[in-house]
Amino acid sequence: MSLPAPILDGLNPEQRCAVEHGAGPAPCPPLLVIAGAGSGKTNTLAHRVAHLVVGGADPYRILLMTFSRRAAAEMTRRVERIARKVLGDRASALSGGLHWAGTFHGIGARLLRDYAERIGLDPGFTIHDREDSADLMNLVRHDLGFSKADSRFPAKATCLSIYSRCVNAGQPLDVVLGANYPWCAGWAAELKQLFAAYVEAKQRHNVLDYDDLLLYWAQVMEEPAFAEEIGSRFDHVLVDEYQDTNALQARVLLALKPNGVGLTVVGDDAQAIYSFRAATVRNILDFPKAFDPPARVVTLDRNYRSTQAILSAANGVIDLARERFTKNLWTDRADGARPLLVSVRDETDQARYIVERVLDAREGGVTLKQQAVLFRTSSHSAPLELELTRRNIPFVKFGGLKFLDAAHVKDMLALLRFVQNPRDRVAGFRVMLLMQGVGPASAQKALDTMTAAADPLGALTALPAPPRAGADWRGFVAAVQELRSGDAGWPAEIERALIWYAPHLDRIHEDAETRKADLVQLAQIASGYPSRERFLTELTLDPPDATSDQAGVPTLDDDYLILSTIHSAKGQEWKQVFVLNVVDGCMPSDLGTGTSAEIEEERRLLYVAMTRAKDDLHLVVPQRFFTHGQNAQGDRHVYAARTRFIPERLLPLFERTSWPRVTPEAAAAAQRGPRIDINSRMRRMWT
Numbered sequence: 001m002s003l004p005a006p007i008l009d010g011l012n013p014e015q016r017c018a019v020e021h022g023a024g025p026a027p028c029p030p031l032l033v034i035a036g037a038g039s040g041k042t043n044t045l046a047h048r049v050a051h052l053v054v055g056g057a058d059p060y061r062i063l064l065m066t067f068s069r070r071a072a073a074e075m076t077r078r079v080e081r082i083a084r085k086v087l088g089d090r091a092s093a094l095s096g097g098l099h100w101a102g103t104f105h106g107i108g109a110r111l112l113r114d115y116a117e118r119i120g121l122d123p124g125f126t127i128h129d130r131e132d133s134a135d136l137m138n139l140v141r142h143d144l145g146f147s148k149a150d151s152r153f154p155a156k157a158t159c160l161s162i163y164s165r166c167v168n169a170g171q172p173l174d175v176v177l178g179a180n181y182p183w184c185a186g187w188a189a190e191l192k193q194l195f196a197a198y199v200e201a202k203q204r205h206n207v208l209d210y211d212d213l214l215l216y217w218a219q220v221m222e223e224p225a226f227a228e229e230i231g232s233r234f235d236h237v238l239v240d241e242y243q244d245t246n247a248l249q250a251r252v253l254l255a256l257k258p259n260g261v262g263l264t265v266v267g268d269d270a271q272a273i274y275s276f277r278a279a280t281v282r283n284i285l286d287f288p289k290a291f292d293p294p295a296r297v298v299t300l301d302r303n304y305r306s307t308q309a310i311l312s313a314a315n316g317v318i319d320l321a322r323e324r325f326t327k328n329l330w331t332d333r334a335d336g337a338r339p340l341l342v343s344v345r346d347e348t349d350q351a352r353y354i355v356e357r358v359l360d361a362r363e364g365g366v367t368l369k370q371q372a373v374l375f376r377t378s379s380h381s382a383p384l385e386l387e388l389t390r391r392n393i394p395f396v397k398f399g400g401l402k403f404l405d406a407a408h409v410k411d412m413l414a415l416l417r418f419v420q421n422p423r424d425r426v427a428g429f430r431v432m433l434l435m436q437g438v439g440p441a442s443a444q445k446a447l448d449t450m451t452a453a454a455d456p457l458g459a460l461t462a463l464p465a466p467p468r469a470g471a472d473w474r475g476f477v478a479a480v481q482e483l484r485s486g487d488a489g490w491p492a493e494i495e496r497a498l499i500w501y502a503p504h505l506d507r508i509h510e511d512a513e514t515r516k517a518d519l520v521q522l523a524q525i526a527s528g529y530p531s532r533e534r535f536l537t538e539l540t541l542d543p544p545d546a547t548s549d550q551a552g553v554p555t556l557d558d559d560y561l562i563l564s565t566i567h568s569a570k571g572q573e574w575k576q577v578f579v580l581n582v583v584d585g586c587m588p589s590d591l592g593t594g595t596s597a598e599i600e601e602e603r604r605l606l607y608v609a610m611t612r613a614k615d616d617l618h619l620v621v622p623q624r625f626f627t628h629g630q631n632a633q634g635d636r637h638v639y640a641a642r643t644r645f646i647p648e649r650l651l652p653l654f655e656r657t658s659w660p661r662v663t664p665e666a667a668a669a670a671q672r673g674p675r676i677d678i679n680s681r682m683r684r685m686w687t
């Protein structure tokens with residue numbers, strides 16, 4: 001059975017090729033779909049999966065890997081909708097969604113837990129996010145004596161980045177230092193020692209970091225027996241956003257399906273924006289020839305999203321890229337207005353301009369949610385956030401401070417993680433220090449005893465309370481025991497955890513009440529997961545990333561403007577899009593102009609931002625920026641130039657304007673009224 005004609009007819013010939021590829025009883029050869037921006041990639045992939053299911057593929061044997069959990073959920077929903085149209089109630093196999101849909105890291109975590117016993121891992125392992133990993137790195141760095149005040153040893157975050165790049169890019173330390181961290185090259189021997197000790201510490205504490213999820217998975221796949229066994233669990237493996245995967249992910253993928261049978265990858269090299277995480281566009285470029293015969297390549301270059309005028313400008317920008325593989329996009333949508341290149345005086349005017357335009361559009365029937373403001377770096381939106389708050393315009397921001405980064409949310413999660421895995425030292429340390437009378441030394445001592453014991457919780461219970469902690473300590477031990485027993489059940493145990501945490505929250509934070517609202521939200525999120533373990537794993541791997549000026553994200557019925565970093569805007573579209581600070585220094589970012597590869601990535605970022613717009617696109621260019629480190633009325637500023645990615649020769653693709661407009665009436669008014677001879681006054685000053 002295949003998708004019926006009315007469903008397939010909605011697809012263009014190339015999309016249909018991608019959907020129907022490999023249908024039938026013969027093994028399905030590998031497929032690469034090069035999908036330009038707005039060319040219906042998500043739609044096509046969803047139809048392909050639905051087509052497979054309708055054709056008889058077992059949904060439990062389909063592995064779908066996307067860039068975020070949100071994307072996986074969206075894809076599953078679409079697949080279900082399409083399959084249900086065809087199969088009706090018989091689509092019930094899909095009722096729980098696709099069983100194996102998620103991110104590379106999430107799927108890795110699940111498989112590692114499944115195979116934990118056989119690969120020598122304790123299945124109760126917990127996962128460290130970047131901040132926890134940096135904390136543990138710091139602990140180890142300190143233990144080795146590298147953190148002495150007089151040494152210029154790299155900071156913990158730098159150490160972690162270096163480690164992470166070695167692991168993800170699969171490159172030796174000296175290569176990574178030479179290419180990416182030349183200022184740290186003198187520390188190669190110490191860094192090696194540090195990383196070895198870091199790995200040992202993770203194993204002692206029974207924790208894995210993000211990179212381990214891929215690294216361990218890749219190592220498991222090196223063993224032919226495991227590779228065969230894991231690969232044979234899936235008939236089809238599909239990967240979205242393949243341009244943003246790294247060398248390790250490609251290794252895992254090729255080990256899962258060495259001959260490429262059942263493998264589909266989708267991506268767009270023009271939208272590769274994650275090389276700072278060691279993603280490599282080579283994965284997508286080298287994919288076809290990894291197989292013999294090479295993978296089939298289907299290119300989607302018809303864009304359904306933007307007007308021709310917006311596409312022409314975006315094509316113009318990406319045409320100047322040094323190296324390009326995909327073709328220019330085309331559309332049969334009407335021309336539309338050229339994107340605006342708007343010159344404003346400074347960031348304050350930029351904010352005012354946007355607010356004015358956003359409200360105009362809303363008057364014209366475009367809801368706030370259909371409009372988005374995009375920026376290179378989270379901090380760029382600060383003046384706009386102020387203006388929006390002042391004007392009472394609700395907004396939700398993506399890609400900035402994460403909900404989970406808030407100290408109180410981290411405290412609660414640390415407690416749950418410690419309960420899940422009492423050897424998790426970073427979690428234990430954080431929780432213990434919340435109590436009055438427990439300092440670093442007594443926490444260290446308690447954790448050392450636990451680490452050395454076969455039964456760490458038994459050891460904790462047997463420990464005497466630190467002298468000044470008394471009742472607090474006993475309450476803590478009782479809470480940990482109770483939570484560990486699982487008597488309250490999940491998610492009710494969150495309430496129990498809160499009972500323990502609330503008095504500490506009240507004591508530590510003046511704004512405890514507002515913070516409690518976040519914890520209520522955390523409890524709500526928790527109720528969406530079947531167990532403590534799944535909650536902790538999924539939340540660490542793909543944290544909710546919206547923060548708003550209010551406590552909590554507005555409900556779905558509310559209308560709100562979207563603010564987002566360009567990275568977080570990936571895969572989305574809006575009717576009207578504003579891009580902030582389209583100037584050199586912000587785009588390309590000062591931080592990203594080291595190498596020509598970095599500059600190329602910044603160019604692609606602008607391209608990604610521009611291709612999010614359906615009807616109206618505004619690129620805003622403030623003329624000057626106030627410098628930091630002066631009082632509010634200070635007037636020190638620097639002048640900025642339009643981004644180098646829009647040179648003179650591209651200007652005809654844009655409509656240039658400045659704001660606020662000087663109207664003829666205002667100009668005429670300046671000509672009327674009293675007159676003075678300013679020149680003679682100046683001369684008189686010296687006579």
Ligand SMILES: Nc1ncnc2c1ncn2[C@@H]1O[C@H](COP(=O)(O)OP(=O)(O)OP(=O)(O)O)[C@@H](O)[C@H]1O
Nearest residue numbers: 010011012037038039040041042043304305571572
């Ligand atoms: N065959 C089609 N006919 C009409 N509209 C389509 C078709 N395919 C896709 N679209 C529309 O095109 C728009 C872009 O689709 P989608 O979001 O899947 O693009 P994408 O390729 O994932 O984009 P990007 O890579 O830029 O995020 C959507 O509004 C979608 O409904």
